[in-house]
Amino acid sequence: MSDETHLTAHHDLAPGEEEQLSVGARILGYVVGLALALLLTATSFFIAGTDLVWQPSIPVALIVLAIAQMGVHLVFFLHITTGPDNTNNVLALAFGLLIVFLVVGGTVWIMAHLNANMPPMDQIMMRQ
Amino acid sequence: MAMTATADHARADPHHIGVVIEHPGPAPKRIVTAYGFWIFLLSDIVMFSCFFAAYAVLSGQTAGGPKGAEIFEQRNVAIETVCLLLSSFTCGMASIAADVRNRFWFYLGMTVTCVLGLIFLAIEFREFADLVARGYGPSRSAFLTAFFSLVGCHGLHVSAGILWLLTMMAQVLAKGFRADILRRMMCFALFWHALDIIWVAVFSVVYLLGSAP
Numbered sequence: 585m586s587d588e589t590h591l592t593a594h595h596d597l598a599p600g601e602e603e604q605l606s607v608g609a610r611i612l613g614y615v616v617g618l619a620l621a622l623l624l625t626a627t628s629f630f631i632a633g634t635d636l637v638w639q640p641s642i643p644v645a646l647i648v649l650a651i652a653q654m655g656v657h658l659v660f661f662l663h664i665t666t667g668p669d670n671t672n673n674v675l676a677l678a679f680g681l682l683i684v685f686l687v688v689g690g691t692v693w694i695m696a697h698l699n700a701n702m703p704p705m706d707q708i709m710m711r712q
Numbered sequence: 713m714a715m716t717a718t719a720d721h722a723r724a725d726p727h728h729i730g731v732v733i734e735h736p737g738p739a740p741k742r743i744v745t746a747y748g749f750w751i752f753l754l755s756d757i758v759m760f761s762c763f764f765a766a767y768a769v770l771s772g773q774t775a776g777g778p779k780g781a782e783i784f785e786q787r788n789v790a791i792e793t794v795c796l797l798l799s800s801f802t803c804g805m806a807s808i809a810a811d812v813r814n815r816f817w818f819y820l821g822m823t824v825t826c827v828l829g830l831i832f833l834a835i836e837f838r839e840f841a842d843l844v845a846r847g848y849g850p851s852r853s854a855f856l857t858a859f860f861s862l863v864g865c866h867g868l869h870v871s872a873g874i875l876w877l878l879t880m881m882a883q884v885l886a887k888g889f890r891a892d893i894l895r896r897m898m899c900f901a902l903f904w905h906a907l908d909i910i911w912v913a914v915f916s917v918v919y920l921l922g923s924a925p
Contacts (some may be wrong), residue, residue, distance in 0.1 A: 601742075
């Protein structure tokens with residue numbers, strides 16, 4: 585089958601594709617990923633509702649946990665690694681993340697400034 | 713490492729920066745297809761980032777309506793999260809089964825994935841219907857508009873994913889594990905895993921951060 589040439593030829597890995605491992609090793613990868621993701625999810629839900637930690641730290645903790653869990657998903661489920669055969673996939677991901685960061689960060693930044701600098705709505709109405 | 717023959721070469725210059733290789737010809741179709749789909753997924757994530765940005769800006773604009781903390785039920789969200797996470801796992805099992813051409817485990821994995829996805833959608837639909845019935849529909853406030861469009865957009869993606877999943881099962885049934893079917897299966901697995909990544913952001917940002925008093 586011509587599409588099986590990727591097994592032998594010297595090529596990059598497709599996104600989502602693993603290096604050639606045995607079935608057992610591949611299943612183990614998913615099990616480890618599932619366990620880590622469940623652990624991080626449980627921590628997130630626990631942190632969000634607890635009184636045990638310093639309250640202002642909760643939003644930061646939730647965001648850090650979310651980013652960690654996305655990393656776990658990327659590595660164990662989507663098999664995006666830093667290996668040389670994954671360079672193209674990682675570069676595309678990095679560019680996507682740049683745009684996401686610009687869109688979200690830029691919007692929040694600018695809109696917060698606009699909101700802070702704008703007089704309340706009733707003042708605008710009175711001037712007219 | 714599969715490519716033991718090239719291991720020495722790779723170690724010397726792992727990213728092929730300094731070497732001018734005689735071009736080996738176009739990459740296999742499997743890589744081209746999956747890479748193109750990966751680009752699509754990233755653009756989909758960029759689209760979601762716009763919804764997230766809108767939600768972040770509008771989450772405080774409740775116009776006298778309910779705040780997030782008053783309408784979110786964490787127990788439901790936890791069930792949804794576990795469903796989607798387990799379905800991502802079973803989807804991975806199904807794609808391994810497809811690679812080794814094992815029909816039984818493929819159908820089993822895909823069926824479990826489908827059922828878990830449907831449970832997720834049912835819970836989400838019930839939540840939406842409940843909110844609308846209480847008068848907290850998307851037109852109530854800017855916050856609710858942003859909430860319904862962000863979470864609803866993810867829900868639409870999951871619905872489309874389930875239709876695709878059923879299509880894949882039908883195609884394997886009718887055509888077997890042909891190379892083109894396996895490529896589609898690989899793209900489907902990428903799509904399903906990416907949806908789970910977006911859901912991680914949704915439940916963290918919308919439900920957990922939003923239910924803080």
